[in-house]
Amino acid sequence: MNLFKNFLFELQEITVLVFRAFTSLFSRPRYIRETIKQMDIIGVGSLPIVLLTGFFTGGVLILQTYPTLQYYGAQAEAGRAVATSLIRELGPVLSALMVSGRIGSAISAELGSMVVSQQIDAMRSLGTNPSRKLVAPRLIALIFMLPFLTVAADIFGLMGGGVVASTVYGQDYSQFISSVRNGISIQDIIGGVIKPLFFGLIIGSISCYKGLNTTGGTVGVGRSTTSAVVLASIVVIIVDFFLSKALQTILDIKPI
Amino acid sequence: MLSPTAAEETILEPETNSEAIPTDLEEAVDQPDRIIPAIEFQNVFLSFDDKVILDGLSFTVRRGETKIILGRSGGGKSTIIRLILGLLKPDDGQILIDGEDITDYNEEEMMRVRKKIGMIFQEGALFDSLSVYDNVAYRLHEQGVEEEEVEREVRRMLQFVDLEDAIDKMPDELSGGMRRRVGIARALVGDPQIVMFDEPTAGLDPPTARTICELAIKLRDLQDVSSIFVTHEMKNLEYLCSEYAIVDENGNVVFEEEGNRLCIINTEIMMLREGNIIFSGKEEELFANEDVYIKRFITGK
Numbered sequence: 001m002n003l004f005k006n007f008l009f010e011l012q013e014i015t016v017l018v019f020r021a022f023t024s025l026f027s028r029p030r031y032i033r034e035t036i037k038q039m040d041i042i043g044v045g046s047l048p049i050v051l052l053t054g055f056f057t058g059g060v061l062i063l064q065t066y067p068t069l070q071y072y073g074a075q076a077e078a079g080r081a082v083a084t085s086l087i088r089e090l091g092p093v094l095s096a097l098m099v100s101g102r103i104g105s106a107i108s109a110e111l112g113s114m115v116v117s118q119q120i121d122a123m124r125s126l127g128t129n130p131s132r133k134l135v136a137p138r139l140i141a142l143i144f145m146l147p148f149l150t151v152a153a154d155i156f157g158l159m160g161g162g163v164v165a166s167t168v169y170g171q172d173y174s175q176f177i178s179s180v181r182n183g184i185s186i187q188d189i190i191g192g193v194i195k196p197l198f199f200g201l202i203i204g205s206i207s208c209y210k211g212l213n214t215t216g217g218t219v220g221v222g223r224s225t226t227s228a229v230v231l232a233s234i235v236v237i238i239v240d241f242f243l244s245k246a247l248q249t250i251l252d253i254k255p256i
Numbered sequence: 257m258l259s260p261t262a263a264e265e266t267i268l269e270p271e272t273n274s275e276a277i278p279t280d281l282e283e284a285v286d287q288p289d290r291i292i293p294a295i296e297f298q299n300v301f302l303s304f305d306d307k308v309i310l311d312g313l314s315f316t317v318r319r320g321e322t323k324i325i326l327g328r329s330g331g332g333k334s335t336i337i338r339l340i341l342g343l344l345k346p347d348d349g350q351i352l353i354d355g356e357d358i359t360d361y362n363e364e365e366m367m368r369v370r371k372k373i374g375m376i377f378q379e380g381a382l383f384d385s386l387s388v389y390d391n392v393a394y395r396l397h398e399q400g401v402e403e404e405e406v407e408r409e410v411r412r413m414l415q416f417v418d419l420e421d422a423i424d425k426m427p428d429e430l431s432g433g434m435r436r437r438v439g440i441a442r443a444l445v446g447d448p449q450i451v452m453f454d455e456p457t458a459g460l461d462p463p464t465a466r467t468i469c470e471l472a473i474k475l476r477d478l479q480d481v482s483s484i485f486v487t488h489e490m491k492n493l494e495y496l497c498s499e500y501a502i503v504d505e506n507g508n509v510v511f512e513e514e515g516n517r518l519c520i521i522n523t524e525i526m527m528l529r530e531g532n533i534i535f536s537g538k539e540e541e542l543f544a545n546e547d548v549y550i551k552r553f554i555t556g557k
Contacts, residue, residue: 029398029400114384117379117381117384118377118378118379118381119381119382119383119384121338121341121343121375121377121381122375122377122381122382122383122439122442123383124341124343124370125341125343125370125373125375126370126375126394126395126398126442127367127370127371127395127398128394128398129363129364129367
């Protein structure tokens, strides 16, 4: 019962935090420069790991599925298999997990150590609202940049798949590309870009909340960082399931 | 305000200056804001879960007065400061700043009140990612003040804490004492009339601690600032209660000890124990107090 109460309480606090951050956007001061800086850190900074993740995920998908498809004589459709699973699921989810590991931990550690060293109190006593100055720019940057990262990961994933298909299994590039083109529909792409918007919100709100609610000195910073990453990753995966179901219905995506 | 306030001299030298008292009173009536206390607590209760932190606390800090708050760690000293800044809300009772009831103010309304208050944190609480210049200029940058004026103000403040050389350094290049002095400079931007010190000398060597106390004395005697000074170091108490700052003929600030002629009356001590005030009064009264707990606190044994 206590666990349930805690869950509801945290949910309420996170909602309030997000609400405050978003309502602060409608009045001055707005921290545009800070937002752009965060976009640089979150977007450009995360690009290498997201691209690498995408490339090798695409590669391994081909590596594992190609022999099976070949068994049924359907190796021409290998590109289709990679494209569907990457763009619908793996691209958004893996990018979100990588970003939650890299950025979620950084945000909660940064905010957490600011709490512990009283910098948040100092900020408030100097007349700045932390949800305006710290939370809003990070949330906006995450929500804005994660779809781009996802698209980049998708593209590199397809490239990884193509490279493995041709070098390991000797498939022709043009065959791979045309199979990819047949495999993806516009609904897949829209769905694959809508998901990261939600994931960005989840990662940003959980890591900001955990960071700002750090207690117990430097040990507490470690604790809140860990719990931010773990919680954000789990919530991303759970929400992904329901989001997929909802998008299937709303966008009327065909199963194949 | 060049001497430790005119009122003190008149009280101590009534025979030479007997007309001064009604004049002062008239002046006070002419300036109603001098009568309204800078900070007032009315029966403030606060508890976390089952632990009572403040148990019906009432006190006032007058204009130009320094209130030293003594008490053991975890005795609610820092809580009082957080309540004044509105970082915490009391369970019951009222808190007044300049006669304005801030108890039910929301965050936006508090932002306005906080502009009147300068806050000095235990370890300085400087923003790690900003240089000394940007730290001190923080409040002005937030208000969108022109850069020229910002620079003038930052230099003036760093001069006040004697740290002009450190203007381009980052906080992690500074020593503990320097960090705190930068913290003081940052808090004093905009000349707040209320300044709060939260254990500003904890962990500092005696000469540096003395410098911090001198800054507090200068603020009190030369700038008419009302302040709360939370500490548990008896040395600070001695400095603040027995010395005053004046400007000599050459324009230098000098510190003089109270003696037979003058007695500092604008500094009071308040001692807390488990959320209650167990002592309130002057330094001399504190040292004369017979209470076992207070005696033990002063001597440490």
